[in-house]
Amino acid sequence: MTVAFKKPESLLDAKTIYCPGCGHGVIHRLVGETLDELDLREKTIGVAPVGCAVLLYDYFNTDIVEAPHGRAPALATGIKRVRNDLNVFSYQGDGDLASIGMGEIMHAAGRGENITIIFVNNANYGMTGGQMAPTTLPDQVTTTTPRGRKTATDGFPFKMAELIANLDAPAFSARVKITDPKNINKAKKTIKYAFNLQKENKGFAFVEILSACPTNWGKTPSEAVKWVGDAMESYYPLGVFKDIGGEE
Amino acid sequence: MAEKLLMKGNEAIAEAALRAGLKGYFGYPITPQNEITAYMSARMPELERAFVQAESEVAAINMVYGAASTGERCMTTSSSPGIALMQEGISYMCGAEVPAVIVNITRGGPGLGNIGPSQCDYNQASRGGGNGDYDLIVYAPHTVQEAVDLTYRSFEISEKYRNPVMILGDGALGQMAETVILPDFKEKEKSDEGWELTGAKGRSPRSVKSLRLAEGTLLEHNLHLEEKFKLISRNEIEYSYEEGAYDVLVVAFGTAARVAKTSLKNLKEQGHNVGLFRPVTVHPFPYGELKKAASKSKKILVVEMNRGQMLFDVRLSVQNDEKIDFTGKPGGETFSPEEIENKILSSLK
């Protein structure tokens, strides 16, 4: 017998605090496998967000620094500028990246920092109990949009992958989903491509991942995963929006 | 051979930091410290070190936090409204015990205020403007040379205690030009103190963080920070004072002390028995040393460019309000020597 599947070296053997069916666990694994396969674990510094993934340092077998809410791209910039030999990534949710951190992500992208951004889009603020996020869909009910998000007063969702792609500096911007084995494998390839761009000093790489949040969506894990493909994908198209290498 | 040059305060501070082995500078323009950011934008790339003009002061302090978590010497500079924006980052860095240097070239406030020199951020610096119980080590230079010397030393102090250090200057200090002797170039010695994030090669992974959720762990950490500050207070208090039994002992820091020195010189020439107690570290504050000095003098006159902030620390030291007079100049203006002279003469009565 040979081992067909096991935990990547870049992840610690930990029981996570994520809810049953939450996408974070899958994304952690995809990043972990990527760090293993690109031989990056020992020179990686991850920047943890404020959000469900705040305890990133309990799950990743790499050096991690905890950023204030939204500031991860600024920390990542600082790290990479003084230690450009290290592999630097940020791991952020909707509120962290697209709300309070909007300034930091746009400017890190605008400067074209040679870092990798993993953006987990689950259309709500998970950790604080399901409030509206900049990525919440129109008419979506959350704890702060009890009658559904009204675009007239609450605005429209931000399509971050497209916004980043429209800047001159970034090297890569894409959106994937992790709903089924085929798409999860595709997401893995995209994440690996993004990290490899940093390895080759090719610039700023951004991967947005549509992810399930069963608890705050009030759905079972199976229903939540289905909602990602049905409702979320119709607003957030999958694809590669910018790729200077043109290979993805 | 140490060089002697005529330099603007802002630029001298920048050069001193460079010579101390500064590896990363992250800043945002704000008057009256723009010369620092501009100077750094030219000098840092020359020395092949990192410079970023950040998109805001919020971003700047967080770039410092990230970069400094790798163990490299990093710095940001700003002025009052920008330092207000950095309070979150400062709290995080103190909680995570990440060393770095922050320079405040104070201007008038509150809010947008003006661009004149002020000392109105004493409370913010010494009482902590960010959330939680934490302490910055705060130095208040009163000449450009002192600003150079303190900035040059600040990185090692910061690293010794894993605690951010603030240089509390003001617009006058930043803008004035004086002759300075610049220190020699040095670099941070290569070391691994066991906390720096450098990539988990050949060791367990490390984390730099201020979150401590497990029961009892945050209490433990706060007590550790408290012990650390007690140690800093025992070791690092600095002040300037010539022993004496004065009729009026002026207590002032920074530029206010600088102007007061002229007033005191004039009054001494007229035969008056007056002296100066000048805290160099305003945090930790020299409570014990001031109490001793004050006990020998008849009257204490606190002179500050604000509405009365260090005044509270003086009152805490001296424990005798009747003995304490105060003159303040808030609103981004300096005293003239005559103004302070007149106040001292009032106190002498």
Place this chain on the structure above:
Amino acid sequence: MKKVNINADKCKGCGLCIDVCPKNILQFSNRFNESGYNYVECIDDESCIVCKSCAIVCPDLVFTLNKPAKQGAGNG
């Protein structure tokens, strides 16, 4: 040596693996781990084709999968 190894302690009973198994050999065990979750079990290890779908969708690294050595190559 089994093909399908389940770390019951880590399973959160989300059921996503059950949805994707092409051989329908995964089901809730109706037993509970220390965390209080109804964890999954494999009811027919023999039939597993090691497609890895379960492990790929699992958010909790519950599965460790082994592939049999090729025919005639002896015990791996």
